[in-house]
Amino acid sequence: MSSKPAIGFCGLGAMGFGMATHLIKQGYTVTGFDVWAPTLEKFKAAGGTPSTSLSESAKDKQYYICMVATAQQAQTAIFGDDGIVKGLPKGATLLLTSTVPSAYAKSVEKELKDIGRDDIFFIDAPVSGGAIRAADGTLSIMAGASSEAISKGKFLLDELTAPSKLFIVEGGVGGGSNLKMVHQVLAAIQILAVSEAFGFAARLGLNGKDVREAVIAGKAWSWMFENRSVRTLSEDYFPGASAVTIILKDTGIITSTARLHNFPTPLCSIAEQVYLAGLDKGFGPQDDAGLVRLWTNTPVSSIESTLSDSEKQSKLDLVTDLLAAIHLVSAVESITFAKHVGLPLPQLYELAVEAAGGSAMFKEFGAKIIPVLEGEDSGEGNVLEEYLQGLKKAVEEAQSMKCPLFLGSGTLNLLLQAGKSEDLASLLKLYTV
Amino acid sequence: MSSKPAIGFCGLGAMGFGMATHLIKQGYTVTGFDVWAPTLEKFKAAGGTPSTSLSESAKDKQYYICMVATAQQAQTAIFGDDGIVKGLPKGATLLLTSTVPSAYAKSVEKELKDIGRDDIFFIDAPVSGGAIRAADGTLSIMAGASSEAISKGKFLLDELTAPSKLFIVEGGVGGGSNLKMVHQVLAAIQILAVSEAFGFAARLGLNGKDVREAVIAGKAWSWMFENRSVRTLSEDYFPGASAVTIILKDTGIITSTARLHNFPTPLCSIAEQVYLAGLDKGFGPQDDAGLVRLWTNTPVSSIESTLSDSEKQSKLDLVTDLLAAIHLVSAVESITFAKHVGLPLPQLYELAVEAAGGSAMFKEFGAKIIPVLEGEDSGEGNVLEEYLQGLKKAVEEAQSMKCPLFLGSGTLNLLLQAGKSEDLASLLKLYTV
Numbered sequence: 001m002s003s004k005p006a007i008g009f010c011g012l013g014a015m016g017f018g019m020a021t022h023l024i025k026q027g028y029t030v031t032g033f034d035v036w037a038p039t040l041e042k043f044k045a046a047g048g049t050p051s052t053s054l055s056e057s058a059k060d061k062q063y064y065i066c067m068v069a070t071a072q073q074a075q076t077a078i079f080g081d082d083g084i085v086k087g088l089p090k091g092a093t094l095l096l097t098s099t100v101p102s103a104y105a106k107s108v109e110k111e112l113k114d115i116g117r118d119d120i121f122f123i124d125a126p127v128s129g130g131a132i133r134a135a136d137g138t139l140s141i142m143a144g145a146s147s148e149a150i151s152k153g154k155f156l157l158d159e160l161t162a163p164s165k166l167f168i169v170e171g172g173v174g175g176g177s178n179l180k181m182v183h184q185v186l187a188a189i190q191i192l193a194v195s196e197a198f199g200f201a202a203r204l205g206l207n208g209k210d211v212r213e214a215v216i217a218g219k220a221w222s223w224m225f226e227n228r229s230v231r232t233l234s235e236d237y238f239p240g241a242s243a244v245t246i247i248l249k250d251t252g253i254i255t256s257t258a259r260l261h262n263f264p265t266p267l268c269s270i271a272e273q274v275y276l277a278g279l280d281k282g283f284g285p286q287d288d289a290g291l292v293r294l295w296t297n298t299p300v301s302s303i304e305s306t307l308s309d310s311e312k313q314s315k316l317d318l319v320t321d322l323l324a325a326i327h328l329v330s331a332v333e334s335i336t337f338a339k340h341v342g343l344p345l346p347q348l349y350e351l352a353v354e355a356a357g358g359s360a361m362f363k364e365f366g367a368k369i370i371p372v373l374e375g376e377d378s379g380e381g382n383v384l385e386e387y388l389q390g391l392k393k394a395v396e397e398a399q400s401m402k403c404p405l406f407l408g409s410g411t412l413n414l415l416l417q418a419g420k421s422e423d424l425a426s427l428l429k430l431y432t433v
Numbered sequence: 434m435s436s437k438p439a440i441g442f443c444g445l446g447a448m449g450f451g452m453a454t455h456l457i458k459q460g461y462t463v464t465g466f467d468v469w470a471p472t473l474e475k476f477k478a479a480g481g482t483p484s485t486s487l488s489e490s491a492k493d494k495q496y497y498i499c500m501v502a503t504a505q506q507a508q509t510a511i512f513g514d515d516g517i518v519k520g521l522p523k524g525a526t527l528l529l530t531s532t533v534p535s536a537y538a539k540s541v542e543k544e545l546k547d548i549g550r551d552d553i554f555f556i557d558a559p560v561s562g563g564a565i566r567a568a569d570g571t572l573s574i575m576a577g578a579s580s581e582a583i584s585k586g587k588f589l590l591d592e593l594t595a596p597s598k599l600f601i602v603e604g605g606v607g608g609g610s611n612l613k614m615v616h617q618v619l620a621a622i623q624i625l626a627v628s629e630a631f632g633f634a635a636r637l638g639l640n641g642k643d644v645r646e647a648v649i650a651g652k653a654w655s656w657m658f659e660n661r662s663v664r665t666l667s668e669d670y671f672p673g674a675s676a677v678t679i680i681l682k683d684t685g686i687i688t689s690t691a692r693l694h695n696f697p698t699p700l701c702s703i704a705e706q707v708y709l710a711g712l713d714k715g716f717g718p719q720d721d722a723g724l725v726r727l728w729t730n731t732p733v734s735s736i737e738s739t740l741s742d743s744e745k746q747s748k749l750d751l752v753t754d755l756l757a758a759i760h761l762v763s764a765v766e767s768i769t770f771a772k773h774v775g776l777p778l779p780q781l782y783e784l785a786v787e788a789a790g791g792s793a794m795f796k797e798f799g800a801k802i803i804p805v806l807e808g809e810d811s812g813e814g815n816v817l818e819e820y821l822q823g824l825k826k827a828v829e830e831a832q833s834m835k836c837p838l839f840l841g842s843g844t845l846n847l848l849l850q851a852g853k854s855e856d857l858a859s860l861l862k863l864y865t866v
Contacts, residue, residue: 252832255842259825264849269842270703276837277710277727294710392692399685404709409688409702410843416697417850419866426866433852433859 004028007156008061010054010077010084011098012039015127016067018134019097019160021046026137026159033057054080058087063156064094067127070249071100078108085117093121093152097141099184100126101253102177102341103260105144109173121149124173125157126180128355129165130241138162140355142183144175167351169343178341181254182348185268185334186357188251189407190224191288192271193326196407197225197319198232199295200394203403204315205307208233208300214316220323222359231289233301240287247288248275254337263340264431267326267333270410295403318397321390322408327361328387329411329427334362335369336431345370365424372424373432379425388415388422437461440589441494443487443510443517444531445472448560449500451567452530452593454479459570459592466490487513491520496589497527500560503682504533511541518550526554526585530574530593532617533559534686535610535774536693538577542606554582557606558590559613561788562598563674571595573788575616577608600784602776611774614687615781618701618767619790621684622840623657624721625704626759629840630658630752631665632728633827636836637748638740641666641733647749653756655792664722666734673720680721681708687770696773697864700759700766703843728836751830754823755841760794761820762844762860767795768802769864778803798857805857806865812858821848821855 004027009020012034020030024047031049033056034040040050051057054077058064064084068074074096078084088094096105105124112120123145133139141161143150150168157166169175197220201211212229215221231240251272258265278284278291292300305312334357338348349366352358372379391412398405418426437460442453445467453463457480464482466489467473473483484490487510491497497517501507507529511517521527529541538557545553556578566572574594576583583601590599602608630653634644645662648654664673684705691698711717711724725733738745767790771781782799785791805812824845831838851859 248835256829256832258849259829259845262849262853264846266699266843266846266850269846270839272832273837273839273842276835279835280728280837295713396689396692399689399705402681402709402712404706404713406703406706409706410699412692413697413699413702416691416695417699417863417866420695430850430863433850 005062006031006060008058008064008084009067010034010057011067011069012043013067013069014131015134017043018131019065019067020048022135022137023159024048031057031061053082054084055082055087058084060089062089062092063153064088064092065097065156066094067097069098071098071104074098074100074104079111085112085115085120088120090119091121093123093149095123095125095153095156097125097127099180099250099253100177101257102174102181103257105177106174121145121152122173123149123153124176126176127160128180128183138165140165140167140351142167142169142176142179142351144169144171144173144177146172167347169347171342175343178343179348179351181257182334182338182341182343183352183355183357184250185254185265185337186330186352186359186362187224188247188254188271189267189330189333190222190327190357190359191228191247192274192291193222193323193407194225194228194232194289195291195294196405197323198292198300200322200398200403200405201319202296202298202300202303203401204318205303205305206312206315206319207303207305210305210312210316211300211319214320215323218320219360220320220327222323222327223356225323227356228289231287232292235299237287237290239285240289242288243285244275244278244288244291245284248272248279251275258337261340263337265333265337266414267330267407267410270406274406318394322394322405324361325387325391325415326407326411327359328365329414331362331365332369332427332431335366335373336428339373339432345373368424369428372428379428380423382422383424384415384418384422384427391415438495439464439493441491441497441517442500443467443490444500444502445476446500446502447564448567450476451564452498452500453481455568455570456592457481464490464494486515487517488515488520491517493522495522495525496586497521497525498530498589499527500530502531504531504537507531507533512544518545518548518553521553523552524554526556526582528556528558528586528589530558530560532613532683532686533610534690535607535614536690538610539607554578554585555606556582556586557609559609560593561613561616571598573598573600573784575600575602575609575612575784577602577604577606577610579605600780602780604775608776611776612781612784614690615767615771615774615776616785616788616790617683618687618698618770619763619785619792619795620657621680621687621704622700622763622766623655623760623790623792624661624680625707625724626655626756626840627658627661627665627722628724628727629838630756631725631733633755633831633836633838634752635729635731635733635736636834637751638736638738639745639748639752640736640738643738643745643749644733644752647753648756651753652793653753653760655756655760656789658756660789661722664720665725668732670720670723672718673722675721676718677708677711677721677724678717681705681712684708691770694773696770698766698770699847700763700840700843703839707839751827755827755838757794758820758824758848759840759844760792761798762847764795764798765802765860765864768799768806769861772806772865778806801857802861805861812861813856815855816857817848817851817855817860824848
């Protein structure tokens with residue numbers, strides 16, 4: 001019999017199932033709840049203890065992990081008539097690992113107090129990394145809580161994360177969700193950028209394989225591009241690995257929180273509208289890489305390029321220039337929002353540079369943006385001009401082909417709004433008035 | 434026999450045919466060229482002299498009007514092997530009434546000089562008002578030229594325009610096209626706003642007739658909404674009266690000229706991408722009012738509202754708040770661009786307030802924006818807050834319904850970028866760095 005504590009778990013989806021079964025493999029007894037019966041059977045086969053009642057799944061558990069899909073589901077799971085808090089013993093530790101608005105995470109803390117259950121140690125701990133890393137216990141986790149709660153839950157956070165991938169955010173509950181949110185600013189923009197770039201490239205007559213090679217070799221590289229493009233090239237969208245609805249949900253958290261804060265997120269908002277347009281086309285449950293079909297119905301890997309080598313190169317340059325500029329401004333949008341919600345910027349940098357939000361431009365410009373926002377650098381000096389010029393050519397070419405570039409044109413307008421100096425300080429000011 | 438001079442005319446499309454036949458009715462002898470043979474027959478039946486050669490149509494004509502669709506067509510018509518200048522006698526007056534980039538109009542003047550034909554008095558004179566007003570001789574015309582050329586051509590401009598609808602722009606050739614362009618900033622944004630508002634309203638469960646009534650009664654009124662909504666309600670899109678390709682062409686002139694000037698046009702750029710998305714759906718040759726089908730396939734006049742009166746009113750308020758905010762920022766985008774290209778702002782105001790770009794918000798805020806841009810008013814004072822709050826509610830509701838609001842969310846981000854003071858000065862600065 002295990003000497004490790006018993007864990008309660010609810011939300012056995014792709015991520016949750018991986019996390020819960022990883023804990024089982026590490027020797028924990030895990031009681032799992034899910035509304036989907038076949039999942040419970042699978043969970044039992046994997047060595048878990050299935051439960052058909054939330055309160056029962058929490059009974060006598062000093063540790064509980066809630067990994068449902070949305071804040072709305074979390075609210076029912078935690079506080080519903082048969083909810084988790086009904087079962088949790090005094091002094092238990094509750095981890096909410098779903099991606100939710102920071103304001104929601106704070107409301108959980110408040111409601112626990114309001115109903116006289118502030119004996120519960122609550123940790124706001126959204127995760128990142130995908131189903132494979134969930135099952136390996138090598139997720140990234142962004143955790144915010146009281147120091148007492150963190151002390152209690154630290155061993156569990158350690159079990160679920162890779163070394164150096166646990167980011168404990170100062171400031172208590174809400175900080176974890178905020179850090180995840182500003183990371184997702186990068187994801188929200190860069191996921192759509194993959195399809196916009198492939199769609200543009202297809203209309204330029206470029207084969208998708210050539211595009212992938214050119215993008216991942218240099219300044220246009222992003223983690224999302226490298227990851228998603230595999231599925232773009234094989235049209236692996238049904239369902240693929242990450243549905244449009246997932247990034248749309250995260251994008252909605254960003255833009256709704258931004259509205260609450262009176263903070264502009266122009267590129268995320270553009271991405272959100274295009275995701276919604278994809279939803280209208282029925283792409284919601286399909287992989288987000290399939291959004292390229294908003295531009296072309298021809299599989300991008302089957303495009304036969306008739307271009308000369310030099311023509312091909314100059315067209316590939318348009319695509320990489322498009323992406324580099326989008327990634328640059330996405331870095332600005334993410335880091336300025338992080339500053340606005342009071343997050344430590346180096347922590348975001350450390351997290352994102354090696355995570356799903358990473359890009360060559362984030363790496364290079366993140367390191368330049370942070371000192372400006374922290375008052376250690378003036379941000380003067382024309383560092384944006386080359387990206388502006390490259391992007392202009394891409395947008396001009398797209399216009400002549402009647403190819404929509406939602407993010408590309410939005411990014412161009414932001415660079416133009418920054419004005420003649422084309423320095424970082426001016427671009428940052430668009431977000432920090 | 435007429436004592437009025439003989440006129441040459443090319444481009445007998447909907448607008449050109451009306452203009453040319455109006456001149457015939459006024460007693461002019463008009464020789465008309467068009468590439469489309471049936472049109473020439475119709476022109477003959479209307480009393481015109483058809484010609485199948487451009488240079489022939491210009492032979493011995495002291496006055497010539499070129500009303501083709503694009504700058505590319507104009508270039509061939511004017512300077513081609515069988516072009517107009519081959520036929521025009523010494524000292525003739527040539528009016529280019531097509532909507533073209535200002536840079537193109539200037540290039541015509543230069544090319545005339547380069548080929549030794551600066552004896553020709555060239556007038557850059559784009560028109561506005563639609564086919565009915567063209568045939569009535571009550572168009573608006575925006576004319577730029579040397580004072581000698583204006584003197585020569587004035588009687589013709591007067592024949593084609595309504596009293597007080599001839600706008601002679603200072604600064605020579607290019608000014609007419611620039612004035613038309615900044616007017617079309619309003620048109621480009623407000624045409625899409627019609628469909629975005631109806632699409633949003635449809636998803637709110639509102640009947641299109643109720644929407645039209647609420648919009649045209651108050652602050653959300655625009656000339657475009659009043660005009661287009663007639664066709665939206667009757668689904669009169671095939672071909673309707675004004676194709677998507679027409680406003681897309683004008684939008685392209687705006688954004689490409691803006692790029693040349695390093696000027697941001699964020700809302701026009703958003704509109705352009707959505708027009709391109711409409712093109713991809715095959716809507717190009719159909720009426721622009723049909724873009725509402727990007728949001729709903731149900732005819733908006735057939736939606737049966739099950740809402741209570743107060744629910745209906747609060748949803749109608751969301752729609753009018755959406756439009757008012759978009760129209761407000763479209764006024765800013767138009768007027769700041771006018772300033773950037775050196776146009777006299779009161780002239781734009783006088784033109785647009787009673788033309789197709791007019792809106793209740795343009796009327797109110799145009800009068801506030803111009804003194805700020807002319808340094809006569811500080812632009813301080815929180816005048817934007819109520820529009821920001823109204824728009825936020827609309828965007829929030831749209832988000833909860835998963836309804837894309839391309840212009841609405843773009844407008845919201847610009848208002849948020851303007852920052853806490855929510856004064857005009859801050860909003861204008863986004864365009865005038």
